[in-house]
Amino acid sequence: MTYAHGKHAEPKTFLSKYIFSFDHKVIAKQFLWYGIFFLLIGGLMALMIRWTLAYPGEAFPVIGNWLFPETGGVIPPDTYSMLFTLHGTIMIFYAITPILIGAFGNYCIPLMIGARDMAFPTLNMLSFHLAALSGLILLSSLFFPLGGAAGGWTSYPTLSTLVGSPGIGQTLWCMAIFVLGASSTMGAVNYITTIISFRAPGMGYFDMPLTVWGLWLTAILNAIFIPVLGAGVMLLIFDRVFGTTFFLAGAAATSGTGDPILFQHVFWIFGHPEVYILILPAWGIVSDFLSFFARKPAFGAKATALAMTTISVLSTLVYGHHMFTTQMSPLLTQSFMTLTMTISIPSAILFANWLGTIYKGSIRFTSPMLFSLGVVFVFGLGGLTGLYLGTVSTDLYLHDTYFVVGHFHYTMAASVLLGGFAAIYFWFPKMFGRMMNETMAKVHFWGTMIGLNGVFFGMMVVGHAGMHRRLYNPFVYEFLQKLIPINTFITYSAFVMGFAQLPFLWNFFHSLVKGKVAESNPWEVGTLEWTLPSPPVNYNFEEIPVVQCGPHEFGNPNLPEGKDFQYQTEKLVEA
Amino acid sequence: MKIDIREKIQREEASNIGFSVAMISWGMLFASLFLAYALYRFKETAWPPMGFEKVSLVWPTTSTIIIFLSSCTYYLYQKSYFMKQVKSTKFFYSVTVLFASLFLVSQKMLWATLHDSGLYTSSGIFASILHGFTWVHAGHVGIGILAILFVIPSVKTQNIGNEKFRIRMANVGKFWHFLGIVWFLMYLTMFVL
Numbered sequence: 001m002t003y004a005h006g007k008h009a010e011p012k013t014f015l016s017k018y019i020f021s022f023d024h025k026v027i028a029k030q031f032l033w034y035g036i037f038f039l040l041i042g043g044l045m046a047l048m049i050r051w052t053l054a055y056p057g058e059a060f061p062v063i064g065n066w067l068f069p070e071t072g073g074v075i076p077p078d079t080y081s082m083l084f085t086l087h088g089t090i091m092i093f094y095a096i097t098p099i100l101i102g103a104f105g106n107y108c109i110p111l112m113i114g115a116r117d118m119a120f121p122t123l124n125m126l127s128f129h130l131a132a133l134s135g136l137i138l139l140s141s142l143f144f145p146l147g148g149a150a151g152g153w154t155s156y157p158t159l160s161t162l163v164g165s166p167g168i169g170q171t172l173w174c175m176a177i178f179v180l181g182a183s184s185t186m187g188a189v190n191y192i193t194t195i196i197s198f199r200a201p202g203m204g205y206f207d208m209p210l211t212v213w214g215l216w217l218t219a220i221l222n223a224i225f226i227p228v229l230g231a232g233v234m235l236l237i238f239d240r241v242f243g244t245t246f247f248l249a250g251a252a253a254t255s256g257t258g259d260p261i262l263f264q265h266v267f268w269i270f271g272h273p274e275v276y277i278l279i280l281p282a283w284g285i286v287s288d289f290l291s292f293f294a295r296k297p298a299f300g301a302k303a304t305a306l307a308m309t310t311i312s313v314l315s316t317l318v319y320g321h322h323m324f325t326t327q328m329s330p331l332l333t334q335s336f337m338t339l340t341m342t343i344s345i346p347s348a349i350l351f352a353n354w355l356g357t358i359y360k361g362s363i364r365f366t367s368p369m370l371f372s373l374g375v376v377f378v379f380g381l382g383g384l385t386g387l388y389l390g391t392v393s394t395d396l397y398l399h400d401t402y403f404v405v406g407h408f409h410y411t412m413a414a415s416v417l418l419g420g421f422a423a424i425y426f427w428f429p430k431m432f433g434r435m436m437n438e439t440m441a442k443v444h445f446w447g448t449m450i451g452l453n454g455v456f457f458g459m460m461v462v463g464h465a466g467m468h469r470r471l472y473n474p475f476v477y478e479f480l481q482k483l484i485p486i487n488t489f490i491t492y493s494a495f496v497m498g499f500a501q502l503p504f505l506w507n508f509f510h511s512l513v514k515g516k517v518a519e520s521n522p523w524e525v526g527t528l529e530w531t532l533p534s535p536p537v538n539y540n541f542e543e544i545p546v547v548q549c550g551p552h553e554f555g556n557p558n559l560p561e562g563k564d565f566q567y568q569t570e571k572l573v574e575a
Numbered sequence: 576m577k578i579d580i581r582e583k584i585q586r587e588e589a590s591n592i593g594f595s596v597a598m599i600s601w602g603m604l605f606a607s608l609f610l611a612y613a614l615y616r617f618k619e620t621a622w623p624p625m626g627f628e629k630v631s632l633v634w635p636t637t638s639t640i641i642i643f644l645s646s647c648t649y650y651l652y653q654k655s656y657f658m659k660q661v662k663s664t665k666f667f668y669s670v671t672v673l674f675a676s677l678f679l680v681s682q683k684m685l686w687a688t689l690h691d692s693g694l695y696t697s698s699g700i701f702a703s704i705l706h707g708f709t710w711v712h713a714g715h716v717g718i719g720i721l722a723i724l725f726v727i728p729s730v731k732t733q734n735i736g737n738e739k740f741r742i743r744m745a746n747v748g749k750f751w752h753f754l755g756i757v758w759f760l761m762y763l764t765m766f767v768l
Contacts, residue, residue, distance in 0.1 A: 119589040189596045197589040227600045231607035235707060244696045244703035246611070258700050259618065262611055269607075 010538045022121035024106045030128050031102030038094035045087035047498050052080055054491035056473040077472040081150035088153025093180055099420045100281045105191055105215045111529035112209050114200025116539045119193040123186050130183035134176045141172035149173035154267055157247035157260040162240055171240045174233040181230045184222050191219035202547035206302050209527050209551040213305045214284020217312045218277050225273045232266035261326055268319035276315040278412055282419025286372045290354055291552040292525045293369035294361025295564055298552040300353040307346035314343045321390045325399045333392045340390035367441030371422035374449055375415050382410030403463025409456045429522050433535045434515030440507040447500025454493025462486055526567040527551045545569045594746045605757050608708055615700050623701045634685035635766040641681055645674035646755045649748050659736035668730045675720045682713045719754050722747045
């Protein structure tokens with residue numbers, strides 16, 4: 001039974017407890033399992049791609065013969081296209097989004113704002129089930145004749161029309177993305193509403209943890225821009241299934257033809273905000289964690305929140321920099337370039353505030369803090385290399401090279417992944433009532449950091465040297481043959497990164513069962529979720545808390561001896 | 576568990592905010608389609624493109640009148656409901672459902688007219704737009720009809736005037752009026768201009 005304000009009766013059966021649960025905490029865990037499952041699939045695909053680039057024409061080790069018996073274990077060219085298409089799609093939409101937004105959005109928002117659940121629990125449940133349906137549609141495409149989609153994660157026409165992608169795979173890709181878009185929009189409606197309507201008494205917007213700010217802004221961008229992609233893929237489905245010609249150009253030019261470039265517009269109107277949709281939760285999380293583990297108030301917390309807001313607004317105005325090479329007018333390219341550059345200003349504020357937060361802090365190098373510092377480092381690199389792609393003159397040279405791949409992996413993959421791991425290590429005790437092993441977490445951190453920098457920095461190097469993305473075997477071109485050793489190095493780094501996830505998996509599953517039992521507040525921070533037992537009970541709060549101070553009250557000299565933080569429910573201690 | 580006043584107000588506020596956000600999302604979906612249409616249209620030197628003629632306004636105009644009337648009857652249904660006028664509530668609700676269904680019939684007639692004029696889905700971008708966009712809108716009208724049916728318990732005699740249906744009725748109404756506005760914009764830009 002569902003009550004007002006999202007209260008729901010304690011579930012008794014397996015189905016109501018684990019499958020059709022209304023509880024935001026259970027739905028968060030469902031998204032977490034879902035995300036980790038797809039992360040492993042997407043990761044395996046990445047290793048296959050890298051293997052092909054390091055050892056073209058050689059069988060993929062261990063499982064190659066089983067997966068590709070016709071070619072003796074060698075990944076064939078059409079499968080290679082499918083692999084990089086689905087790797088991108090899965091990692092962005094089915095791994096990172098569910099983990100950071102689905103899992104931690106669901107878990108953290110009600111707990112951190114002092115609510116008992118999401119505003120619309122049924123919609124929340126539906127959101128996960130639609131995401132599950134979407135995942136099934138996408139994976140099922142692999143089992144149809146001609147396999148899954150192979151037009152790249154951007155699915156530009158004409159690659160994605162029937163001309164470029166015959167077979168049902170691309171159609172199923174479009175359907176999966178459309179269904180997932182509906183799921184994300186439902187989530188966004190819930191997040192936005194919950195944050196506006198169900199904040200605990202006393203909690204103003206600037207009293208919200210920055211994690212909540214990040215998730216809120218993400219939800220706003222999601223609600224506005226996912227339907228734009230929805231419209232695009234819907235028209236693509238019409239083209240593929242009903243024979244319309246929205247994205248078909250060519251022979252019909254004299255009688256009114258479609259326009260493949262239109263899809264690029266629609267895709268990037270969504271796609272550029274999507275970068276921030278993915279990174280904003282990680283920024284929020286990192287902004288909080290740096291303060292929590294430096295045992296200092298977040299430096300310029302309001303400015304950080306406003307910088308994130310400004311970046312969100314600007315992110316909606318710069319999509320054209322993805323399309324400099326589509327014969328855009330110089331006036332437009334310069335406008336988009338200038339707008340893109342202005343994002344540097346709030347980004348610099350954000351970075352300065354992060355550095356200001358840890359400056360002279362009593363830093364505790366716990367696993368969430370290490371991963372947060374990792375985000376600061378890799379996002380710095382990703383952000384700075386983005387300037388070259390936002391500038392017309394350099395973008396014309398670097399467009400469609402591995403430099404782009406390296407850049408967006410630093411921003412969208414490395415930063416978001418590290419932010420996701422930071423969140424998992426931090427909230428695992430609250431979610432499951434047990435601690436994860438810190439030593440294993442640190443092994444995981446260093447393995448991942450070394451591996452990912454080898455991969456993504458290497459990609460930028462080969463991209464700058466002129467190696468184009470999406471080529472099955474770039475080394476048939478003589479000028480690229482000298483890049484084989486560095487590609488081999490990138491592949492080794494990818495395997496290091498891949499193997500570095502084994503300690504994480506072991507740690508995660510082992511800790512679920514045998515981890516040390518967690519106290520209610522093992523990290524000694526004051527946000528509302530840590531006032532509850534680990535894991536929190538059904539409905540979260542017996543009494544809705546009253547918030548009396550901000551989320552980053554650390555190091556107050558007026559606090560009693562031995563305590564360096566206070567809960568948000570406590571009145572600010574004064575002299 | 577008791578529902579206190581504060582939570583009831585929160586619930587109402589949440590419902591309004593949530594539905595407004597959902598409407599913005601739907602608005603963006605249709606805005607994207609209009610953007611696409613604008614790009615296609617301004618790219619062409621003549622519209623309809625060479626070889627095509629303007630579509631007869633008979634069925635588009637009929638659809639416009641029907642959906643406008645359905646919005647009016649929905650409004651009157653809501654008004655009668657809160658004035659506890661049993662007969663007129665039932666009447667206006669039934670007429671709304673009828674008009675909503677008639678709108679879909681008029682769309683079917685429009686598609687038949689397009690086919691009769693040789694405008695099939697694959698006949699170039701002009702026909703693609705006419706078919707594709709009206710399909711998307713009609714799909715939403717289908718959802719709108721389901722939403723209107725969702726408030727059917729409100730027309731039970733003993734329920735008329737009951738506050739508990741207020742939010743549901745208001746949200747369904749907003750969605751239905753929204754679809755009417757979208758259709759009117761489609762009518763103006765795709766058929767009249």
